[in-house]
Amino acid sequence: MQSSIPILESHEWDLSAAVDEITALFDDPAVDAADARLDAFDVEVCGIEPVDEPADDPQDGNASPYCQASFALNNEPDDGIPFGDPAGVEEYYDDLLASLASLHAVVPEELKPHLDVLGETFSTFCVILEQCEFDFTAAGPDLDAYQADVEAEFDAAADVLDAHDENVCGIVF
Amino acid sequence: MDDGDDMDDGDDMDAPPAPNVNEFCSLSEIADQSDNEFDIESATPAELENYWRSQAALVDQGTAVVPEELRDDFALM
Structure with a gap:
């Protein structure tokens, strides 16, 4: 989240202009796996639907x-x-x-x-x-x-x- | 009615979550709710900046209380 802020700032918070760079930033299997584990924790431990x-x-x-x-x-x-x-x-x-x-x-x-x-x-x-x-x-x-x-x-x-x-x-x- | 035998050693009682887990879950719930409510497609740049910085602030708070087993995963997000 924090690492994408400079990208958005450089595009004056125009998401359509920044979307490719932000997508590339998170296009990583390790990020996907981490996201899945955090989501699982939300469901299993926190009880968040x-x-x-x-x-x-x-x-x-x-x-x-x-x-x-x-x-x-x-x-x-x-x-x-x-x-x-x-x-x-x-x-x-x-x-x-x-x-x-x-x-x-x-x-x-x-x-x-x-x-x-x-x-x-x-x-x-x-x-x-x-x-x-x-x-x-x-x-x-x-x-x-x-x-x-x-x-x-x-x-x-x-x-x-x-x-x-x-x-x-x-x-x- | 429970005769209390098991309560002596706590066998049938769930341990209360650690305080930092409760806090982490609360922050996660707030972040999820904001995410669900925010319409990113129609947001103005000012709205997007406000939303993004708010979520980033929640991540900062979460970093201080994230459970150890999630620390590496959370750092990637």
Whole structure:
């Protein structure tokens, strides 16, 4: 937060002018992992309920089945991963994989490889978690190692899908 | 009714959170609430500066009370 202040000051607090530099500042897997651990602490220790802001509705230009499905998926009620509840963790990932399978049924051909990356990543997450009986703490080291291996590919695929959502579907997150 | 046996050794009692954890959680809740309420897309530069500096001040306060196990993670944010 503090490190981004000089960037914003240099752009006279015009976020649109500073957004690329600020995004680059936080575009780091270590930051993502730290953020996830802080969020988990908020939920598990502080009892703070996570809040998901709804995405904007697809605009009139594209109401394809994929756009509609993507919009619906992004607006499903989501209380986040219940880290301390193995049964809840299993249910969370089962639901996520089911949603991705539904999305896969209507995804445009050019996006399939990218959606497959997400599906394979979460499927492997499930395998690792299952080996630890969905205990996030026990699975942590293996999840971290796997995440480090696939993070770049996953982020690239997610970026393509997000760009399609925004530019083609008109979904603004 | 509890006969009090377990209360002697505290086996069935949760230890109260350390004071700094309570303070850290309070700050985190304030920061989350501000974040949820702030519409960054429509903010003017002045509103953005006010919001950003307020959040940065909360981070400063949080740094003083962050639990040890989160210290490295918090420093990255």
